[in-house]
Amino acid sequence: MRGAEPGGALSARVLPVGRDALLVELDSGEAAEAFHAEVLRRRDRGELPPVREIVPGARTVLLDGIGAAGPDRLARELAGWTVRPLRRADGPAVEIPVVYDGPDLDEVAALWGVPPGEVAAVHSGTAFRVAFCGFAPGFGYLTGLPERLRVPRRATPRTRVPAGALALAGPYTGVYPRVSPGGWQLIGRMPDPARLWDPARDPAALLVPGARVRFVPVETGSATGSGGERA
Numbered sequence: 001m002r003g004a005e006p007g008g009a010l011s012a013r014v015l016p017v018g019r020d021a022l023l024v025e026l027d028s029g030e031a032a033e034a035f036h037a038e039v040l041r042r043r044d045r046g047e048l049p050p051v052r053e054i055v056p057g058a059r060t061v062l063l064d065g066i067g068a069a070g071p072d073r074l075a076r077e078l079a080g081w082t083v084r085p086l087r088r089a090d091g092p093a094v095e096i097p098v099v100y101d102g103p104d105l106d107e108v109a110a111l112w113g114v115p116p117g118e119v120a121a122v123h124s125g126t127a128f129r130v131a132f133c134g135f136a137p138g139f140g141y142l143t144g145l146p147e148r149l150r151v152p153r154r155a156t157p158r159t160r161v162p163a164g165a166l167a168l169a170g171p172y173t174g175v176y177p178r179v180s181p182g183g184w185q186l187i188g189r190m191p192d193p194a195r196l197w198d199p200a201r202d203p204a205a206l207l208v209p210g211a212r213v214r215f216v217p218v219e220t221g222s223a224t225g226s227g228g229e230r231a
Contacts, residue, residue: 010035010081021064022071024078029143029171032059033131034086039063040210041084049074056132056209088129088144091210096175097218098124098166102186104154108168111151119187120217122149128173128213133205138177138197140207145171157183164193166215191218
């Protein structure tokens with residue numbers, strides 16, 4: 001199976017991983033998100049064989065710990081799946097307060113062709129969804145920006161990005177859960193970045209794949225911290 005188009009019959013590359021896992025490779029990030037959403041929908045409806053872990057990536061979804069049905073049988077079943085179009089309105093919702101005062105705000109505004117004061121309204125007015133997680137515990141790759149608002153990484157990465165920094169790069173938005181180097185464009189900060197990862201909470205990550213995310217602008221005086229991660 002090769003080349004997936006959301007909203008139609010599944011066409012993807014399905015690879016065995018060890019003795020009880022499958023790696024499903026899709027042709028685009030959008031196709032991977034749609035397939036991941038379909039897996040979750042079928043799991044919640046009891047239509048998916050027992051699978052211990054479902055791990056989405058940029059263009060892949062790993063199905064690990066496949067139960068008694070076995071990976072071979074599930075691989076055959078996947079060939080007959082119809083993947084529904086991705087619905088960004090589905091999934092749990094998370095609100096994240098943000099102070100839009102990042103050091104790259106003016107540069108992003110210029111790339112968007114808007115005054116710096118409008119970046120907050122444009123960004124917070126976008127419906128985001130966590131496509132997958134990576135780099136550091138609590139870091140989610142959020143999609144939803146239209147192509148005209150996508151910006152390149154910085155030519156020279158920063159050696160230190162603070163925890164809670166709100167950043168953009170290509171099709172993604174992310175919030176750095178801890179201090180680290182990073183090359184994304186910084187447009188704001190989350191006052192309470194500790195919320196992003198709490199080992200005492202279940203789940204520990206605030207931003208889990210499939211969750212909807214809404215950024216809420218807050219005044220500078222509301223900020224209690226600043227923040228970052230590796231991206």
